Amino acid sequence: MNNKMSSADHLAIGEPQSGSVSNRGRSVYAIVDCDCFYCSCERLFDPSVTGKPVVVLSNNDGCIISRSDEAKSLGVRMGVPYFEAKSVIEKNGVKAFSSNYHLYGDISMRVMDTLRALVGRERVEVYSVDEAFLRLDHIDPERLESFAVEIRDTVQCWTGIPVSVGIAATKTLAKIASRLAKKEKARTGCTLLLLDEEVQRKALMETRVSGIWGIGRSYASKLIGLGITSGWELRNMPESWAHTHLGGVVGRRLIRELRGEPALTMREELDGKKMIATTRMFGRPVTALNELKEAVATYTSRAAEKLRRQQCAATEISVFIVPREENYSLDFRNAPQFTARATLSQATSLTNELIKSAMRLVEEIFSPGATYKKAGVMLGKIRPDVSIQGNFFRTDSGRSNRYLMSAVDNVNFSMRDDVVKFVGTGLDKSWKMRQELRSKRCSTRWDELKEIT
DNA sequence: TCTGGGGTCCTAGGACCC
DNA sequence: TCTGGGGTCCTAGGACCC
Numbered sequence: 001m002n003n004k005m006s007s008a009d010h011l012a013i014g015e016p017q018s019g020s021v022s023n024r025g026r027s028v029y030a031i032v033d034c035d036c037f038y039c040s041c042e043r044l045f046d047p048s049v050t051g052k053p054v055v056v057l058s059n060n061d062g063c064i065i066s067r068s069d070e071a072k073s074l075g076v077r078m079g080v081p082y083f084e085a086k087s088v089i090e091k092n093g094v095k096a097f098s099s100n101y102h103l104y105g106d107i108s109m110r111v112m113d114t115l116r117a118l119v120g121r122e123r124v125e126v127y128s129v130d131e132a133f134l135r136l137d138h139i140d141p142e143r144l145e146s147f148a149v150e151i152r153d154t155v156q157c158w159t160g161i162p163v164s165v166g167i168a169a170t171k172t173l174a175k176i177a178s179r180l181a182k183k184e185k186a187r188t189g190c191t192l193l194l195l196d197e198e199v200q201r202k203a204l205m206e207t208r209v210s211g212i213w214g215i216g217r218s219y220a221s222k223l224i225g226l227g228i229t230s231g232w233e234l235r236n237m238p239e240s241w242a243h244t245h246l247g248g249v250v251g252r253r254l255i256r257e258l259r260g261e262p263a264l265t266m267r268e269e270l271d272g273k274k275m276i277a278t279t280r281m282f283g284r285p286v287t288a289l290n291e292l293k294e295a296v297a298t299y300t301s302r303a304a305e306k307l308r309r310q311q312c313a314a315t316e317i318s319v320f321i322v323p324r325e326e327n328y329s330l331d332f333r334n335a336p337q338f339t340a341r342a343t344l345s346q347a348t349s350l351t352n353e354l355i356k357s358a359m360r361l362v363e364e365i366f367s368p369g370a371t372y373k374k375a376g377v378m379l380g381k382i383r384p385d386v387s388i389q390g391n392f393f394r395t396d397s398g399r400s401n402r403y404l405m406s407a408v409d410n411v412n413f414s415m416r417d418d419v420v421k422f423v424g425t426g427l428d429k430s431w432k433m434r435q436e437l438r439s440k441r442c443s444t445r446w447d448e449l450k451e452i453t
Numbered sequence: 454t455c456t457g458g459g460g461t462c463c464t465a466g467g468a469c470c471c
Numbered sequence: 472t473c474t475g476g477g478g479t480c481c482t483a484g485g486a487c488c489c
Binding site (some may be wrong): 042057058059060061062063065079081082083084086099128238247248273274275276277278280281287332333345376433 | 454455456457458459460461462463466
Binding site for chain 2 (some may be wrong): 479480481482484485486
């Protein structure tokens, strides 16, 4: 889940569009967006909740992060704490699930593979676990509408996941199209084209600025304060104005995109993450240093696995811990946190080496007597791991350790999480997050296959 | 009592260099 | 009294995304 908007190479201002130049200079982007993805995944293997209200909870069963349409119409809001919504949920028999990322990740791959089969691998940019941009400038304009329907029906048929499709001349307009398509499902059938100028104008007029991709909470309230409330009004502002008020070049791009001039092109295949983080709330408050260390060691092994999966090594590691605040104020998210960072003498992806530094960092920031609710590990300065291909300058022990890690990764992946692990990560892990309502990982674990009786 | 996790990009400003 | 100009690199912080 990453590749947000644009990097410098997406900046197409003042340049012809590179790479994706189409026959008639026409650009056509589609966004395919899974409908309430996590809930839809849960329904795949539990048909008893089809048509019933469903929600999926964040880690630690904290917040609501996905809602079915039925749950939405009961007034269950996105992002609210579970305990606040609990009464509505129980009263209406809403089925709640803990998040099951193994399942969602696997289903996501199937959806993306379907899209690649439909338009070709090089025309698909996976934007997040439940969304992908497609480049459709090879499709005859006459056929676009039926093609959108074909995409929707094929994904539904092959994977069981309902999707919406928005099509327009730019990515930003395509996002608006899919949003409107979802909103007016009955009329649009979940596919919508914003190619005609008049249709575009109407769509932008009924889109609030807060609903535009790239306008978050802070910009939205700023815009409204300046009297700009609709997408259409924003579209008609000068680029130079956007430069000063909406974050410089980012704002300029946004205005161009809204006018139908592509300023964000397709992103190249991911070349690996620049930062890898593993952070978690605890299932209960933690005060003991050794428990804190267990947790941080566990997160470090997880982060190291991610690092090895993309065949990289890191030279920077930082650890943070968050104390439980005394008074449960509104801005609990902005709680102070204590961070320590270390630069490693040599880039590594070995769990034991990373854990060793992490432990020192925990000791640095821990204060006895304090109570903590969350901790995290971040790996930075990431670059390709050369030792795996054999680095003459690295000692043999480093290399064989790297092979050992691959073996551990293989066992843990094929068997079950953490069959093989470092003792420092703890055996009992009573601080672990709560996940009381998790469904089975029936598409990725042999021992959790769906049984039909 | 209880409030997610994991990313990206851009800008401003300081340090440093010639 | 008066004290250059411009480049690069790095970091922190702010914005955004799902």
